[in-house]
Amino acid sequence: MEKSLKDFKSLLANRISGASRVFIIPHINVDFDALGASVGVAEICSHLGKSCCIVMNEQTNTMSVGIRGVYETVLKQYTVLAPEQVILGRKDQDIVVMVDVGKKNLIPDAIREQLPTFSRVVILDHHKEDEQTIQTKDKFVNLTTSSTCEMITRLFKMYGMKPNKWMSNLLLAGIFLDTNKLRKNTNEKTLEIAARLIRCGASIQDVNDLFLEDFEHDRAIQHLIDGTEFISHTIHSVAIIVNSQNPDRIYSQAELAQAADYLLQYKVDASYAIGLVGPDTIGISARTMGGMYIADVMHLFNGGGNEHSAAARVLNTSDVELVKRELLKVISREEFYAVKSTILEQEVENLEKDSEAVGENDFHQPQDGTKQIVKMKICTAAGC
């Protein structure tokens, strides 16, 4: 049976209380949601009188100003260990609490290798599970909650804790990030939680300031957006962003995500930003207001996500146009849209048959009937 957050509140308290130490693991390429949730769990640990540390070691030079500032504050104010340091002085009853992540390919290698040596692995997340997801009974995963920071704020309330002003701003920043500033994946509960954080001292102005860009960073995103192509397909419209002018430019996954987010202000079922994120790795970031099953689309590229945000990484290639062509084939499939075009369905099926005939080497047909692209070695992107 599905666990309620109330059940999870007791479970988390039990697991933390029974632990020697708690290692808090956010996903790699931390964002406001992962940082806010990490700090939130650290506060819950100290509320329960338990020592803990946050495990991360991120490159700050590719971070935008807001996240870099928060990251540096966390380094100063909390115990933070690099993943490689966790192996030292380990105790039998040490546990791991993973926040905003449940997949083994989105946590540092050094932690993944050591996972079996921890007495418990607890997961607090809002992303869809797949074959990369770590198996544990100690979890709360809810895809309809806006963000991990929303879950943390609700847990704080249940534990009788009140976040200070700095933390309220950070938790609200996590919610803002994952809801595109309350424009998507937002319901009455999300707004109530946002209001609660404002009562605890969060300021919309402060949070907006955390999202301020430096000029160069913003130019990079706007330049990427200049490469947008709007693809019309039956009753659907999808925006795909590729920097065809300068395909060798390397972006951060966060920049791709921001570009995809930006496109949601237009009438599209979904937006996808494709770009190099390493010399031989291509990132895809997908966003939707709910018109398209983007987590399923990204799953075909071995990525994943939730109803509104998803991502994937394509390894061992630097050909962004090739990835775009693969994506174009996938988005022509009616099954990935929430509202189906029934009149044209047959026509689409025929089109699909044609396109599959042309590109049949790109697909294989597993037993379960789903199609997966196997031509390229691919893995899930960190965060979405």
Ligand SMILES: [Mn+2]
């Ligand atoms: Mn999140």
